[in-house]
Amino acid sequence: xxxxxxxxSIALACGASFSATADLRINGFASVYAxxxxxxxxxxxxxxxxxxxxxxxxxxxxxxxxxxxxLTATSQVIARGSDDYNAEFEWAYITYHIDDSSQVxxxxxxxxxxxxxxxxxxxxxxxxxRPPQSVYGLSFSTYEGASYLRxxxxxxxxxxxxxxxxxxxxxxxxxxxxxxxxxKSIWGINWTMSRDWFSARAAYLVADVSIDELNSAPLSxxxxxxxxxxxxxxxxxxxxxxxxxxxxxxxxxxxxxxxxVDAEYTELEVDDSVLAPQExxxxxxxxxxxxxxxxxxxxxNQDKHKASRFDTVPLTINHPQLGxxxxxxxxxxxxxxxxxALTNAALxxxxxxxxxxxxxxxxxxxxxxxFKLDYSSLDNNVTNTRTGVVTAGVDVVF
Numbered sequence: 248x249x250x251x252x253x254x255x256s257i258a259l260a261c262g263a264s265f266s267a268t269a270d271l272r273i274n275g276f277a278s279v280y281a282x283x284x285x286x287x288x289x290x291x292x293x294x295x296x297x298x299x300x301x302x303x304x305x306x307x308x309x310x311x312x313x314x315x316x317x318l319t320a321t322s323q324v325i326a327r328g329s330d331d332y333n334a335e336f337e338w339a340y341i342t343y344h345i346d347d348s349s350q351v352x353x354x355x356x357x358x359x360x361x362x363x364x365x366x367x368x369x370x371x372x373x374x375x376x377r378p379p380q381s382v383y384g385l386s387f388s389t390y391e392g393a394s395y396l397r398x399x400x401x402x403x404x405x406x407x408x409x410x411x412x413x414x415x416x417x418x419x420x421x422x423x424x425x426x427x428x429x430x431k432s433i434w435g436i437n438w439t440m441s442r443d444w445f446s447a448r449a450a451y452l453v454a455d456v457s458i459d460e461l462n463s464a465p466l467s468x469x470x471x472x473x474x475x476x477x478x479x480x481x482x483x484x485x486x487x488x489x490x491x492x493x494x495x496x497x498x499x500x501x502x503x504x505x506x507x508v509d510a511e512y513t514e515l516e517v518d519d520s521v522l523a524p525q526e527x528x529x530x531x532x533x534x535x536x537x538x539x540x541x542x543x544x545x546x547x548n549q550d551k552h553k554a555s556r557f558d559t560v561p562l563t564i565n566h567p568q569l570g571x572x573x574x575x576x577x578x579x580x581x582x583x584x585x586x587x588a589l590t591n592a593a594l595x596x597x598x599x600x601x602x603x604x605x606x607x608x609x610x611x612x613x614x615x616x617x618f619k620l621d622y623s624s625l626d627n628n629v630t631n632t633r634t635g636v637v638t639a640g641v642d643v644v645f
Contacts, residue, residue, distance in 0.1 A: 269312040269313060269314050269320075270312065270315075271310060271311070271312050271313075272311040272312075272313070273308065273309070273310055274308070274311075274645065275306070275308040275309065275644070275645050276307050276369045276370070276642070276643065276644045276645070277307070277642070277643050277645075278303065278305050278640060278642045278643075279300065280300070280302070280303040280304055280376065280638055280639065280640030280641075281298055281299065281300045281638070282294045282298070282302060282637060282638035283296065283297065283636065283637055284296050284635065285635035285636065286634055288632050288634060289627065289632055290634075291623065291634050291635070291636040292380060292623075292636060293329060294636050294638075300328065301328030301329060301331075302328060303328070303377065303640075304327075304328035305326065305327045305328060305368060306326050306332070307323060307324065307325035307326070307337070307368060309321065309322070309323040309324075309338075310322050310323075317343055317344035317345070318341065318342070318344075319341065319342045319344075320340075321338060321339075321340055321342065322336060322340075323336070323337045323338040323339075324337065325337045336355065337355075337368070337389065338354075338355055338357065339354050339355045340353060340354025340355060341354055348397055348399060349395070349397040350395075350396050351393065351394070351395055351396075352393065352394045352395075352396070353392070353393040353394075354391065355389055355390070356389060356390065356391075356392070356411075357388060357389055358388055358389060358390050358411075358415075358435070358452070359409055359411070359450055360385065360388070360450060360452075360496055361382065361383055361450075361496060361498070361511060361513075362439075363383070364388070367388055370617075370619070370642035371615075371617055371642040371643065371644045374507065374533050374540050374542050374607070374609045374619075375531075375542070375544070375605070375607060376607065376638045376640065377638075379511075379529035379531065379544055379546045379605070380546075380603075381527045381528070381529055381547060381601065381603060382511050382512075382513050382527045382529050382546065385515075386419045387415060387419045387428070390413040390414065390415045390430070390433055391413050391414055391415070391416075392414060392433065393411070393412055393413065394409055394410060394412075396408070396409045397409075403442055404442045405440070405442065406438070406439070407438070407439040408436070408437075408439075409435075409438070410435070410436055411433070411434070411435045411436075411452075412433065413433050414429070414431050415430040416428070416429045416430075419458070421458045421487070421522065422458070422460055422463035422466055422521070423462045425462060426458050426459055426460070426463070427458070427459040427462075428456070428457065428458045428459070429457045430454040430455070430457075430492070431455045431457075431489070433453070434452065434454070435450065435451065435453070435494075436450065436451055436452075437449075444501060444502050444503040444504075445499070445500070445501055446499065447497075447498070447499040448496075448497070448498055449495075449496065450494070450495070450496040450497075452493065453491065453492065453493045454491075454492050454493075455489045455490070455491060456487055456490050456491075456492040456520075457488050457489050457490075458520075460485075460486060460487070460521075465593070466521065466593060469485065469586065469589050470482045472586055472589075473485070473586055476564055476574050476586070478560065478561070478574070481559060481560050481590065484519045484520070484521075484556075484559075485521045485590065485593060486520070486521075487520040487522060490518045490519050490520050491517070492515070492516060492517035492518070493514075493515075493516060494513065494514070495513065495514040496511060496513040496514075497512050498510055498511035498512065505534055505535035505536070506533075507531075507532065507535070507542070508531070509530075509531045510528070510529065510530045510531070511528065511529055512526075512527070513526070513527050514526055521594065521597060523550040523552045523594070523597045523598060524550070524551070524553075525549070525550045525599075526548075526549045526550075527547065527548045528547055529544055529546035529547075530544070530545055530546075531545075538610060538611045538612070539608060539609070540611075541606075541608050542606070542607055542609075543604070543605065543606045543607075544603075544604070544605040545602070545603070545604055545605075546602070546605075547603075548599055548600070548601045549599065549600055550597060550599035551598050551600070552594045557591050557594060559587075560574060560585075560587040560590045561574055561587070562585055573585065574586045574587065576589070598629055600627070600628040600629050601625055601627050601628065601629075602628070603623055603626070604624050605621055605622065605623040606622055607619060607620055608620050613643075615643055615644050615645060616641055616642065617641065617642050617643075618639075618640075618641050619638075619642065620637075620638070620639045621637070621638045621639075622635060622637050622638075623635065623636050623638075
């Protein structure tokens with residue numbers, strides 16, 4: 248599998264070519280998966296207790312044009328079963344190779360959050376059915392902008408350093424499943440060092456984050472209520488409006504003989520927002536036995552506000568004409584809920600505390616195809632529920 252992954256990386260970048268006005272290279276990949284959750288109490292990775300083939304199945308084509316003199320253009324179109332196989336451009340960028348060690352990219356590209364960011368949709372590139380979702384679960388993965396990549400040899404180590412700048416504007420999963428979001432002035436650095444069977448990486452990104460809360464009626468009504476009482480500071484701390492955000496990711500990988508180890512840790516935080524600070528990690532081990540790889544993974548996800556964020560809304564305010572009045576949804580109703588309680592509930596509502604165990608196998612039955620079978624058990628420590636999901640399918644590259 249190790250040699251195959253090297254070949255895959257080269258193939259996705261180079262591919263089979265034919266002559267036209269430019270040297271065109273066409274590659275593709277596909278995943279066909281069936282999955283089912285063990286109960287209907289909560290969905291896991293989009294699966295419930297009814298088996299489906301569409302949730303994680305996808306087909307994609309990547310086209311690269313060599314325009315000579317160091318200039319190339321690349322685009323990738325993908326159709327996902329979860330989106331009724333509607334095709335859309337995932338990538339579209341140009342690359343200028345300054346020299347053998349450095350290049351500049353510009354356009355729509357993948358954000359380098361994780362080790363497998365560049366191959367996020369290429370199931371054939373990793374051993375799992377899906378990368379560990381406690382870490383890899385962000386609902387956005389691309390940006391529009393530019394990046395600079397430099398590869399060097401530093402002593403016995405291979406170095407890959409990437410700098411990026413850009414913006415993002417799309418619907419993401421935040422308060423609901425489709426919230427308009429903008430991330431401006433995204434600055435980032437991604438550095439990977441590798442030697443023989445060991446590699447380590449670190450990524451750090453910052454941005455000004457805005458997310459529209461209008462799709463969440465309870466949140467938008469709470470913000471309006473706070474503003475009606477003149478509590479604009481408390482209201483602004485529930486909104487996400489050009490607030491500073493950062494992402495930190497570190498990890499390492501071992502591929503020694505037939506032993507595989509991967510681990511990644513990430514943090515994500517947006518200042519003065521209803522969104523809770525996030526911490527996630529996973530540790531995965533695998534072992535190759537000929538054309539079969541068996542593996543097990545443990546992961547955790549913690550999204551939680553600090554105690555200082557709670558009980559900040561006053562229970563009463565002084566009104567110029569009415570005197571002291573309660574800060575509630577209806578000050579004329581003594582039984583109306585206080586805005587402090589509703590604010591606390593909103594902050595608690597984004598609390599996430601999950602842990603997941605997964606076991607699986609990969610069988611490379613063809614030079615360009617692999618069969619995978621995974622079982623994951625997710626414990627939700629907030630709702631005290633446990634749900635399992637079984638997924639099986641095939642990944643191919645062409």
